[in-house]
Amino acid sequence: MRPDNEANLAEMIWDVQESVRIRGGGTRAVGFVAESDLLDLSGLSGITLYEPGALTMVAQAGTPLAEIEAALSAEGQRLAFEPMDHRGLLSTKGTPTIGGVVAANVSGPRRIQVGAARDFLLGVRFVDGQGTVIKNGGRVMKNVTGYDLVKLLAGSYGTLGAMSEVSFKVLPKVESTGVVLINGLSDRDAVRALSQALGSPYEVSGAAHAPKGIDGHPVTMIRLEGFENSVSYRLAEMQKLLGGFGETVVERDPERTTAGWKWVRDVEAFHNQEGDVWRISVKPSDAPELAARAEADGVLYDWGGGLVWVLLPKGTDLRARLGEFGGHATLVRADDKTKKQLGTFHPEPTPLAAISAGLRAKFDPNGIFNPGLMG
Amino acid sequence: MEMPTPDPAILAKKEIIVARLREVLPHDAVIDAPEETRAYECDALTAYKCPPLCVVLPASTEEVSAVLKVCQAEGVPVVPRGSGTSLAGGALPTADCVILGVARLNEVLDTDYENRTIRVQSGRTNLSVSGAVEEEGFFYAPDPSSQLACAIAGNIAMNSGGAHCLKYGVTTNNLLGVTLVLMDGTVVEIGGAHLDAGGLDLLGLICGSEGQLGVVTEATLRILRKPEGARPVLMGFDSNEVAGACVSDIIKAGVLPVAIEFMDRPCIRACEAFAGAGYPDVEALLIVEVEGSGAEIEHQLGLIMEIARRHNPVELRESKSAEESAKIWLGRKSAFGAMGQINDYMCLDGTIPVTSLPFVLRRIGELSKEYGLDVANVFHAGDGNMHPLILFDANKPGDLELCEEFGADILRLCVEAGGCLTGEHGVGVEKRDLMYDQFTAEDIEVQLRVKDVFDPEWLLNPAKVFPLKSTASRRAA
Numbered sequence: 009m010r011p012d013n014e015a016n017l018a019e020m021i022w023d024v025q026e027s028v029r030i031r032g033g034g035t036r037a038v039g040f041v042a043e044s045d046l047l048d049l050s051g052l053s054g055i056t057l058y059e060p061g062a063l064t065m066v067a068q069a070g071t072p073l074a075e076i077e078a079a080l081s082a083e084g085q086r087l088a089f090e091p092m093d094h095r096g097l098l099s100t101k102g103t104p105t106i107g108g109v110v111a112a113n114v115s116g117p118r119r120i121q122v123g124a125a126r127d128f129l130l131g132v133r134f135v136d137g138q139g140t141v142i143k144n145g146g147r148v149m150k151n152v153t154g155y156d157l158v159k160l161l162a163g164s165y166g167t168l169g170a171m172s173e174v175s176f177k178v179l180p181k182v183e184s185t186g187v188v189l190i191n192g193l194s195d196r197d198a199v200r201a202l203s204q205a206l207g208s209p210y211e212v213s214g215a216a217h218a219p220k221g222i223d224g225h226p227v228t229m230i231r232l233e234g235f236e237n238s239v240s241y242r243l244a245e246m247q248k249l250l251g252g253f254g255e256t257v258v259e260r261d262p263e264r265t266t267a268g269w270k271w272v273r274d275v276e277a278f279h280n281q282e283g284d285v286w287r288i289s290v291k292p293s294d295a296p297e298l299a300a301r302a303e304a305d306g307v308l309y310d311w312g313g314g315l316v317w318v319l320l321p322k323g324t325d326l327r328a329r330l331g332e333f334g335g336h337a338t339l340v341r342a343d344d345k346t347k348k349q350l351g352t353f354h355p356e357p358t359p360l361a362a363i364s365a366g367l368r369a370k371f372d373p374n375g376i377f378n379p380g381l382m383g
Numbered sequence: 384m385e386m387p388t389p390d391p392a393i394l395a396k397k398e399i400i401v402a403r404l405r406e407v408l409p410h411d412a413v414i415d416a417p418e419e420t421r422a423y424e425c426d427a428l429t430a431y432k433c434p435p436l437c438v439v440l441p442a443s444t445e446e447v448s449a450v451l452k453v454c455q456a457e458g459v460p461v462v463p464r465g466s467g468t469s470l471a472g473g474a475l476p477t478a479d480c481v482i483l484g485v486a487r488l489n490e491v492l493d494t495d496y497e498n499r500t501i502r503v504q505s506g507r508t509n510l511s512v513s514g515a516v517e518e519e520g521f522f523y524a525p526d527p528s529s530q531l532a533c534a535i536a537g538n539i540a541m542n543s544g545g546a547h548c549l550k551y552g553v554t555t556n557n558l559l560g561v562t563l564v565l566m567d568g569t570v571v572e573i574g575g576a577h578l579d580a581g582g583l584d585l586l587g588l589i590c591g592s593e594g595q596l597g598v599v600t601e602a603t604l605r606i607l608r609k610p611e612g613a614r615p616v617l618m619g620f621d622s623n624e625v626a627g628a629c630v631s632d633i634i635k636a637g638v639l640p641v642a643i644e645f646m647d648r649p650c651i652r653a654c655e656a657f658a659g660a661g662y663p664d665v666e667a668l669l670i671v672e673v674e675g676s677g678a679e680i681e682h683q684l685g686l687i688m689e690i691a692r693r694h695n696p697v698e699l700r701e702s703k704s705a706e707e708s709a710k711i712w713l714g715r716k717s718a719f720g721a722m723g724q725i726n727d728y729m730c731l732d733g734t735i736p737v738t739s740l741p742f743v744l745r746r747i748g749e750l751s752k753e754y755g756l757d758v759a760n761v762f763h764a765g766d767g768n769m770h771p772l773i774l775f776d777a778n779k780p781g782d783l784e785l786c787e788e789f790g791a792d793i794l795r796l797c798v799e800a801g802g803c804l805t806g807e808h809g810v811g812v813e814k815r816d817l818m819y820d821q822f823t824a825e826d827i828e829v830q831l832r833v834k835d836v837f838d839p840e841w842l843l844n845p846a847k848v849f850p851l852k853s854t855a856s857r858r859a860a
């Protein structure tokens with residue numbers, strides 16, 4: 009099924025007999041969906057409205073991300089939450105769409121400063137499991153009219169409805185970027201350094217640590233962005249602040265800083281590496297201990313330590329290794345057998361699981377959307 | 384404004400309900416004497432008043448849970464209450480309801496500078512959260528003008544904003560976790576000190592749900608390091624259109640001010656008379672504030688003033704010192720007080736796309752003439768969140784009703800312009816009956832179903848947010 013407008017989409021959903029697997033660009037094959045017909049949303053494409061002076065854009069859910077980024081770039085703007093590209097990590101092909109970004113709440117390193125995809129999402133239109141078209145939110149930056157289903161739809165992986173249109177906030181691009189690098193830190197010291205950087209007034213827009221950097225050695229990275237004179241001032245202050253952790257180096261080459269943060273954003277260290285990939289969301293100061301418990305083949309810390317990517321031998325039950333902790337672990341890359349066995353998403357405590365199941369039953373009473381994906 | 388008829392069966396068994404509540408709470412935590420419950424008869428939407436059946440003031444999550452269990456068993460509606468500063472009537476009681484106030488839940492439970500979070504009980508006031516971390520140089524960003532009084536509980540329920548949310552976001556963008564007690568007494572933990580949800584984003588759903596899905600007793604909030612400094616520039620223009628265009632240009636230029644505040648002539652005059660801040664007598668006034676080190680501020684203000692100059696400002700006044708900054712903010716900060724001195728007023732809260740500012744302001748001016756009621760405009764221009772203040776005379780029969788009709792027209796205008804009914808104050812009872820102007824019946828129905836999941840018997844703050852017609856069958860069941 010490949011609808012080319014919202015009314016069409018609603019009709020198709022109304023007619024679904026069994027179940028559908030919703031696909032935007034098919035690049036974010038996170039999770040396992042039971043055998044279902046394909047519902048391809050790439051036909052719902054195009055930017056509906058773009059107002060640079062209001063920092064807002066409305067686009068159909070299947071619009072390629074590249075098209076959106078190009079339109080924004082022409083006005084000197086961007087998607088500030090820096091959505092990661094999953095293709096390298098998951099060995100998927102295809103064209104990422106804005107609907108996929110929203111459905112999986114995909115953010116990148118700048119999440120630590122400006123928020124996640126869900127924080128930028130202003131409105132959604134979607135079709136529920138009974139073929140009803142529903143809207144929530146709008147296209148303005150402040151809106152508390154009724155319940156915030158916009159947040160609920162972001163990160164719902166298509167299990168509550170098939171999105172037809174999304175509206176979101178955008179931000180101006182920055183004039184310049186600089187990165188402070190510290191080499192050779194232990195994980196624990198690195199997270200402490202990142203915490204100190206993030207607790208400073210110098211507006212850190214990226215805070216990552218790779219125990220094995222591009223050249224194989226530990227590297228801690230702190231990104232600062234903004235107007236040129238402000239960036240150079242803050243870089244110098246940051247170097248002073250972190251001097252106690254070891255020698256600091258500043259990287260200002262735009263190509264190298266862009267490539268470096270793309271390396272972090274897309275978890276390039278794990279591309280073409282054998283094994284399962286997990287992502288753990290945790291309180292930063294707990295991260296080194298958890299990473300140690302994981303006994304992983306590879307680790308990457310982003311979000312000041314709040315996001316830990318780990319590479320593990322196929323089929324390893326990371327959650328069993330971690331035990332109880334405050335946060336959650338998502339299985340991002342694995343074969344279907346492992347996904348089925350371990351579950352993609354962290355099991356929720358009983359009362360929360362009951363609420364989530366209750367909500368799903370309201371939005372999609374017959375369970376037609378992405379069965380098995382989220383429980 | 385219509386409220387549901389109180390349930391006579393509940394009124395009749397008041398004594399039983401009060402007695403059962405006293406079994407689970409300390410004696411002084413249950414208030415039922417009419418002279419005392421009157422203190423809870425309204426929130427900051429004072430046009431509507433109704434004393435509740437009784438008031439409970441639990442001091443722990445367990446006590447909240449116990450109260451809700453009793454109320455669920457007795458089938459009594461519960462209206463959660465923080466500090467009662469809602470401008471939408473969100474905390475307005477009905478005669479057959481129990482007001483559940485969280486004022487005694489006011490502790491700081493944990494401050495964690497390394498992870499930049501604070502855990503508080505929900506009755507704590509907004510400003511005192513910042514106060515608790517101020518010495519270490521941190522602050523809690525959302526800063527509603529009512530921050531001295533309003534509670535985190537109310538902020539979460541209304542997803543409140545503030546003058547600085549252009550840069551830092553509103554409550555939902557700064558909330559990491561809550562302890563929520565469901566109507567049946569179940570205590571659930573949502574989120575925590577980590578980012579983003581592992582499953583459905585229930586935290587995002589709770590924030591802004593106006594006390595209809597559960598009672599929030601604790602919250603984990605993101606705290607930020609204070610900027611090195613901040614300074615505003617004041618600009619005056621001889622038309623709203625030009626001021627609006629200037630706002631758009633500043634936003635497009637890549638400077639991200641922390642605040643862009645807008646006032647029109649009636650508001651400027653009132654503030655000037657009240658506070659004597661030395662504002663110029665112009666058609667439209669903007670206050671734009673930026674943050675950073677001295678040099679960073681200098682640079683950004685330079686860019687902003689350059690943009691402003693292209694729009695031929697009548698006045699352009701850059702603050703050079705803390706005193707000058709305070710003076711620039713003085714008038715704006717006293718806007719509500721100033722209006723209150725001259726007149727009774729109703730404060731609206733619609734949002735519009737920034738680009739339609741000039742059109743909407745012109746239309747409000749026309750409507751003002753048609754209704755014969757004056758309007759003063761003061762608002763967060765950077766994000767299009769308008770606060771038209773309609774002046775009326777509460778002692779003049781019919782004036783309140785006229786004012787409400789006018790207000791409804793302005794909010795419809797916001798929706799027509801591509802915006803919404805409320806940007807930060809919430810729907811409450813005030814905008815409840817306008818919901819169909821923004822939403823279809825289907826859009827509303829799906830929201831009602833969300834409440835069905837959390838509160839199947841519709842006992843939590845049931846007469847709010849949605850048109851009474853749309854919820855009647857659920858409330859009766």
Ligand SMILES: Cc1cc2nc3c(=O)[nH]c(=O)nc-3n(C[C@H](O)[C@H](O)[C@H](O)COP(=O)(O)OP(=O)(O)OC[C@H]3O[C@@H](n4cnc5c(N)ncnc54)[C@H](O)[C@@H]3O)c2cc1C
Nearest residue numbers: 465466467468469473528534537538540543544594599807
């Ligand atoms: C002078 C003035 C200026 C204001 N300025 C701003 C502003 O700049 N920005 C802004 O956004 N708002 C502003 N407001 C509105 C108001 O202050 C906010 O809505 C505030 O968040 C309400 O907090 P409160 O504690 O007083 O809540 P209350 O008024 O007590 O309640 C508000 C809502 O929260 C619910 N609630 C309360 N406690 C709980 C709980 N524990 N669990 C679940 N639900 C609960 C209530 O049922 C009600 O629906 C202003 C109000 C005034 C009077």
